[in-house]
Amino acid sequence: MATKKQAGRRTAKRRSAPRKKQAGGGFAKLLKTAFLSAAVSFAAMLWALHPQLLDQIGVDRILANLEQAQPRQDVASTRQAAPAAHDGHIQTSFAQCREFFPHQTPPVVPARPTQRELCFSSFAILYSGQRKTPVLVAERLNRQTLIAAQSIARTDSFYEEARLPASERAGLDDYRGSGFDRGHMAPAGDMPDDQAMAQSFSLANMIPQAPQANRGAWNKIEQDTRKYVMRAKGDVYVISGPVYGDHPQTIGAARVAVPDYTFKVVFDATTGRSWVHWLANSPDARPGAPISYEEFVKRTGLRVLG
Incomplete structure (x- = not known):
């Protein structure tokens, strides 16, 4: 029969497991965000230096791949050429x-x-x-x-x-x-x-x-x-x-x-x-x-x- 102290240790261990999973998920999201930020920065630099190159490799394809990897609202600004005015x-x-x-x-x-x-x-x-x-x-x-x-x-x-x-x-x-x-x-x-x-x-x-x-x-x-x-x-x-x-x-x-x-x-x-x-x-x-x-x-x- 387990003592109260042993039971308490097992309960604490079970409760700590979700925290470990959340920490791992947060680190993965951090890596994903860092990668996407680097990709967007590289694309912007490439466009500034060689706009004709992006025409050849297809900027739409690059952006489409980015959209699959993160929520649409995060990349909307890279696709919208100009903000809409109040009068449409x-x-x-x-x-x-x-x-x-x-x-x-x-x-x-x-x-x-x-x-x-x-x-x-x-x-x-x-x-x-x-x-x-x-x-x-x-x-x-x-x-x-x-x-x-x-x-x-x-x-x-x-x-x-x-x-x-x-x-x-x-x-x-x-x-x-x-x-x-x-x-x-x-x-x-x-x-x-x-x-x-x-x-x-x-x-x-x-x-x-x-x-x-x-x-x-x-x-x-x-x-x-x-x-x-x-x-x-x-x-x-x-x-x-x-x-x-x-x-x-x-x-x-x-x-x-x-x-x-x-x-x-x-x-x-x-x-x-x-x-x-x-x-x-x-x-x-x-x-x-x-x-x-x-x-x-x-x-x-x-x-x-x-």
Whole structure:
């Protein structure tokens, strides 16, 4: 028969066992947290030094693996490009290519899923993985860049944008037989060198555009804009993009959305003047009088001039 003292020792031993297990679990969590913190820090340093390398290895894959290892709220800040404003808008970043925006101030846009920022050598794109088209495409033009563009041969080598996840990008087959042109938002005619010309044929820079509008009224707007830039005394910022209805038509297996309208915002940095071309995406589209920037913001919710 056990004495009271022996029974007390056995009871104390049983009670101490859970404490040992908790201590071990806490140490494992500490190691896990330290590892994840180091991984996130390394990814941030790698992005700062070599952003193109993360494009190649896939930052989304890295983040997805991290999400499996820890609660979503711990990594949300590494995926969210900008905080949502009170009115349902977000401030974009474009940290690597702010020179394409007036005052180097990136736009404020309505918050939408899967919006991604893409920097090219002569333009910048805010891209919608939901629509499979750009939200907006920004350029900074001047007389010198357009004179250089006059000597660059058009390539017509369209390609799928490999920096985008496969589930979010348009494919070449989506446009084939659709009845729509692959309509540039940053025009090939604006590109000042061979690299920029090649990049302008990324499908991230395209929308499904009615052929008559693309080759007619929209082409005239592009040409008129270049004529203005050639007369301007300094930089002119041009921001183009599509506008959609509530239930847009789609084309191809990727369901690339067909816009109802296209816009082109023109801002002369020297004079401070701005205006917006607004064109229906239809066979009978005709250029009309430009609308004001204020009216453009009212129609789209896009604030692109800082």
